[in-house]
Amino acid sequence: MRGRHRDHELVIGALAHYEDPAFYAQTHRRRIEDIAYYTHLARRAGTVLEYGIGSGRIAISMAHAGASVVGVDHSRAMLRDLTRRLALEPTKVAKRVVARFGDMRRLNLRRRFPLVVAPFNVLLHLYTRIDVERFLARVRHHLAPRGRFVMDISMPLPEDLARDPMRAFHAPRFKHPSAGVVQYREYFDYDRARQVLFVTAELTPVSAPGDTFAIPLAHRQFFPREWEALLHYNGFTIEHMYGDFARTPLTSGSDTLVVHARRRSAALRDSR
Numbered sequence: 163m164r165g166r167h168r169d170h171e172l173v174i175g176a177l178a179h180y181e182d183p184a185f186y187a188q189t190h191r192r193r194i195e196d197i198a199y200y201t202h203l204a205r206r207a208g209t210v211l212e213y214g215i216g217s218g219r220i221a222i223s224m225a226h227a228g229a230s231v232v233g234v235d236h237s238r239a240m241l242r243d244l245t246r247r248l249a250l251e252p253t254k255v256a257k258r259v260v261a262r263f264g265d266m267r268r269l270n271l272r273r274r275f276p277l278v279v280a281p282f283n284v285l286l287h288l289y290t291r292i293d294v295e296r297f298l299a300r301v302r303h304h305l306a307p308r309g310r311f312v313m314d315i316s317m318p319l320p321e322d323l324a325r326d327p328m329r330a331f332h333a334p335r336f337k338h339p340s341a342g343v344v345q346y347r348e349y350f351d352y353d354r355a356r357q358v359l360f361v362t363a364e365l366t367p368v369s370a371p372g373d374t375f376a377i378p379l380a381h382r383q384f385f386p387r388e389w390e391a392l393l394h395y396n397g398f399t400i401e402h403m404y405g406d407f408a409r410t411p412l413t414s415g416s417d418t419l420v421v422h423a424r425r426r427s428a429a430l431r432d433s434r
Contacts, residue, residue: 236265399423
């Protein structure tokens, strides 16, 4: 974002991927390790604030474990799907989940939580330093004095950042929830100045080759030591940095960065 003017391609890249909840659910149906991880944390905390609640992929599991979840999301499509999914759950589970539409950099819920989470690349939609600072200020505001902030993001992959933006990378055909069997291609375009990776998925229905449609996605690329500095200079102390949801050490071969942090004042009190 430049000055006060929002960059249109970043706005689209932050929302388009979430406009089709059925396709999103299908795409990520095998991603279950993070569900178990955050559910375990939520069971112990009891009450959770989740940034990027989406259609409840993680939140509903946390609610089944007995936790009360307040979720924030900027995609109305995903929140509508969350409402649909909650209607299929037992009443006692559905009542444990409350969702709010809003900007994670600005929304003030006027309450504190023992656990604040930002799962699965939510933070890759914070494109500038100011975005990060505003978001972390909200996290500090919403954390209980001894509360914990837990997040995970994908590690930047050099091969993705170096791809030719004009070259398509093909994947096997699959059945799209509404478009039928489709051919799938991806294009990668890395903006080194802004550290943003633009990924464009092109889907062509086999039965209607002229109806190709595209789904853009914009992800800020954060490196581990960058997040270490951002958290430090915004009032947090890092407790742990893991390389996966099995809590193995972060290494150069890790695909995921998982971070546990606390507000610095709370961390100092705990260390006495």
